[in-house]
Amino acid sequence: MFRPLPRASGYFRTDYADEIALLQTRGERMSLAVFALVLVAVPFIASPFQLDLACQVLLASIGALSLMLLTGYAGQISLGHAGLIAAGAFTTGILAREINAPFWVTLPASALTGVVLGLIFGLPSLRLRGLYLAVSTLALHFIVIYLGGEYETKRGFSTGIMVEKPKIAGVALNDGRIWYFILLVFAAASLLICINLLRSRSGRAWRAIHAKETVAEALGISVAGYKLLAFVISSSMTCVAGSLFAYYRGFVSIEAFDLFLSIQYVAMIIIGGMGSLLGALLGAMFVTLFPYAIEALLKLLPNVQNLAGDIFAVNYASFGVVMILFLVLEPLGLVGIWRRIQNYFLLWPFKQKPLAGAGK
Amino acid sequence: MADLTVENLSLRFGGLTVLNDVSFAVEPGELLALIGPNGAGKTSVFNCISGIYCGVGNIRLRNTNLMGRPPHEIARLGVARTFQHGELFGDMSVLENLLTGRHARIRTNPIAEMLFLPSVRRAEVMHRQAVERIIDVVDLERYRHAPVGALPFGVQKIVGFARALALEPSVMLLDEPSAGLNREEREDLARFILRIKHELKMTIIWIEHDMQMIADLADRIHVLDYGRTIAEGAPDDVLNDPNVLTAYLGTTTESAGG
Structure with missing residues (x-):
């Protein structure tokens, strides 16, 4: 995992445990504290609309982190991500609707659904690679959407399933601010889980498999086992995100989980920067906020009323253009730009190109 | 008893016979050199031992049958190998490469x-210490945090060697560890090989083209040509064997006929 060297003079590590520690210097601890304070302050400053955007970004972050683990680190491409979110959302919706299950039943149940789906849809990865694997994961998406659609029509919820907000001690969690904090905790926990896995044995095994499977196998890594593990962990995290989505929106419908959503998640990790957790977070933020930004920009134009019908098309088109621009101009993604900015200020006032490989 | 025994090993790819009835055994602590002209099947022997290719015959590690086992199980039993072309993880640091090589020895879930x-933190620190000892043996201290892809070729070869060593194997398979190294780097490598042979009592099979190095270091030499064994024995005898000379240099009578 990428660990920049601590940027503090007079700081010497005296123990191997120091080098594993997540926060090493006072500077790092301070910046995390400031960042946490900002995150806590957001719901008290933001308008309800901005708060909803923040919640969407947090939800997308969990999904993007889990996809980054699977694709960016273990190297297994998946186009079934929307299907997994749908699976989590439907597990929650169905359990809440049919047996009135509380959230402490539906959340673990969604995670379990993820484990099972991860095992089943990880199996093709033992034989297939690259594009072929991607196509096989597409099947996951269509199967889940089909089953969800069947359930909706059979039970007469053709417009979707209403999910009541969870209750803690008899009080329904209705407040947007409370939801912001719930999602923040889950997103932070997902991030911590990913970091921990990547700085230990499993993470190294995944990166080895990503680099070269035969070599990983010859080093004593059970390639099949670790591929399945990556699928299982990634999809259970994604299903938990789906479950949270169901509660947050209070409504589950197959329309929300089309193939475009899968593509958006793949876009998040590409635009964010492959092989970086920070990239997953930046990508989630970028892709979630992008359509709103385009809309806001269009509103600045004269004669907005005439353009109202085109906003949708403009959105899709500009999303495509941005994707292409990133692939061509900045393959390292937003995280590449972020590191370049860091390097610039690190070396300031000297202007010197960082050594090859040093920025990675 | 021999540490690693290969008996009647044959390997075919369709109509092409790569290995034909190859047999040899390595004693504990012995350094056996495996030589032969290009395409003789040396690396294929390694691939069969480490389970990447599935040949016909018998391969045993002491009393354990290795035939038909998947590569990761064979590595776990204590057979480590290096690769002809390094096959290192270029994005990872030297430390991460070695810790990955140690995968089979780390037991965290x-x-x-x-x-x-x-428990995980303790295990990570413990294995870091083990890896640091190896870094010390092969003099890689100054590179431990550097991404391997950015290191010079000679250093990368040593990292590959160290990564195999990180598994703490009982049998080590070295696939042309000196290829592409200069004189000085070769001398370093020879020193490392002798060190693990004498200090760790490791059994080593070593594919090599540098005849001078082999003559100096190997206990015994096994020669392959077109997938067959053509000679085996002490370095001095084998390197003067007429069959071996023919295999490497060809003969005037044969070239006139062919």
Whole structure:
């Protein structure tokens, strides 16, 4: 995992445990504290609309982190991500609707659904690679959407399933601010889980498999086992995100989980920067906020009323253009730009190109 | 008893016979050199031992049958190897490469890793210490945090050697560790090989083209040509064997006929 060297003079590590520690210097601890304070302050400053955007970004972050683990680190491409979110959302919706299950039943149940789906849809990865694997994961998406659609029509919820907000001690969690904090905790926990896995044995095994499977196998890594593990962990995290989505929106419908959503998640990790957790977070933020930004920009134009019908098309088109621009101009993604900015200020006032490989 | 025994090993790819009835045994602590002209099947022997290719015959590590086992199990039993072309993980640091090589010796489970429990932290530190000892043996201290892809070729070869060593194997398969190294780097490598042979009592099979190095270091030499054994024995005898000379240099009578 990428660990920049601590940027503090007079700081010497005296123990191997120091080098594993997540926060090493006072500077790092301070910046995390400031960042946490900002995150806590957001719901008290933001308008309800901005708060909803923040919640969407947090939800997308969990999904993007889990996809980054699977694709960016273990190297297994998946186009079934929307299907997994749908699976989590439907597990929650169905359990809440049919047996009135509380959230402490539906959340673990969604995670379990993820484990099972991860095992089943990880199996093709033992034989297939690259594009072929991607196509096989597409099947996951269509199967889940089909089953969800069947359930909706059979039970007469053709417009979707209403999910009541969870209750803690008899009080329904209705407040947007409370939801912001719930999602923040889950997103932070997902991030911590990913970091921990990547700085230990499993993470190294995944990166080895990503680099070269035969070599990983010859080093004593059970390639099949670790591929399945990556699928299982990634999809259970994604299903938990789906479950949270169901509660947050209070409504589950197959329309929300089309193939475009899968593509958006793949876009998040590409635009964010492959092989970086920070990239997953930046990508989630970028892709979630992008359509709103385009809309806001269009509103600045004269004669907005005439353009109202085109906003949708403009959105899709500009999303495509941005994707292409990133692939061509900045393959390292937003995280590449972020590191370049860091390097610039690190070396300031000297202007010197960082050594090859040093920025990675 | 021999550490590693290969008996009547044959390997075919369709109509092409790569290995034909190859047999040899390595004693504990012995350094056996495996030589032969290009395409003789040396690396194929390694691929069969480490389970990447599935040949016909018998391969045993002491009393354990290795035939038909998947590569990761064979590595776990204590057979480590290096690769002809390094095959290092270029994005990872030297430390991460070595810790990955040590995978089979680390016993932490993914659930504990997710939470990074104290047991995982302790294990990581413990294995870091083990890896540091290896770094010390092969003089890689100054490169430990450097991404391997950015290191000079000679250093990368040593990292490959160290990564195999990180598994703490009982049998080490070295696939042309000196290819592409200069004189000085070769001398370093020879020193490392002798060190692990004498200090760790490791059994080593060594594919090599540098005849001078082999003559100096190997206990015994096994020669392959077109997938067959053509000679085996002490370095001095084998390197003067007429069959071996023919295989490497060809003969005037044969070239006139062919």
